[in-house]
Amino acid sequence: MSVMDIRLFGDPVLRTPAAPVTDFDAELRGLVQDLTDTMIDAPGAGLAAPQLGVSLRVFTYYVDGVLGHLVNPCLDLSPETQDGDEGCLSLPGLAFPTRRALRVVATGQDMHGEPVRLEGSELLARCVQHETDHLDGVLFIDRLDPEQRRLAMRAIREAQWSGSPAPTVKASPHLSGSAFGL
Numbered sequence: 659m660s661v662m663d664i665r666l667f668g669d670p671v672l673r674t675p676a677a678p679v680t681d682f683d684a685e686l687r688g689l690v691q692d693l694t695d696t697m698i699d700a701p702g703a704g705l706a707a708p709q710l711g712v713s714l715r716v717f718t719y720y721v722d723g724v725l726g727h728l729v730n731p732c733l734d735l736s737p738e739t740q741d742g743d744e745g746c747l748s749l750p751g752l753a754f755p756t757r758r759a760l761r762v763v764a765t766g767q768d769m770h771g772e773p774v775r776l777e778g779s780e781l782l783a784r785c786v787q788h789e790t791d792h793l794d795g796v797l798f799i800d801r802l803d804p805e806q807r808r809l810a811m812r813a814i815r816e817a818q819w820s821g822s823p824a825p826t827v828k829a830s831p832h833l834s835g836s837a838f839g840l
Contacts, residue, residue: 663710664748666750666819668820669711673795676707682729682769687770703719704720704785728776731765732764732765736762740758742756743755744784749799749814754799754806758787762786764776
């Protein structure tokens with residue numbers, strides 16, 4: 659398949675809840691491959707279909723050397739939380755402290771329609787929550803405390819890519835420290 663353009667903040671598809679996948683066909687398998695290729699090229703820890711302009715409930719992840727995907731995810735979150743910097747391939751170059759559940763159990767399907775159960779903590783849990791948020795039309799900046807959200811919105815307005823007429827870019831974010839693009 660191929661590396662695709664990643665939709666940037668401001669594109670309406672990023673704020674639209676995605677439709678459940680009902681057809682487990684060659685088109686879905688192609689989408690999973692495009693998501694995987696684009697995520698690895700970016701590079702990122704995860705990528706959701708809406709970030710490629712496709713409003714379907716599917717995402718890919720690459721965390722701690724484990725590559726995978728999940729279709730139609732449902733999450734069970736732990737009550738314990740973690741704090742850490744979080745970034746997003748749709749907001750390139752930006753990262754802000756974001757609270758997430760420490761552990762997650764995700765159920766759904768693979769690209770063939772077979773049941774999948776994914777359990778993870780720390781980075782994998784953060785990634786799965788972040789990507790599932792994308793499928794619900796939620797961005798990580800929506801989860802920031804009011805002060806951090808204000809700073810994030812300022813950074814977005816000042817970003818070189820902000821307000822561009824075509825809100826897509828082949829992303830190559832260079833985040834430092836513990837931040838990562840999802």
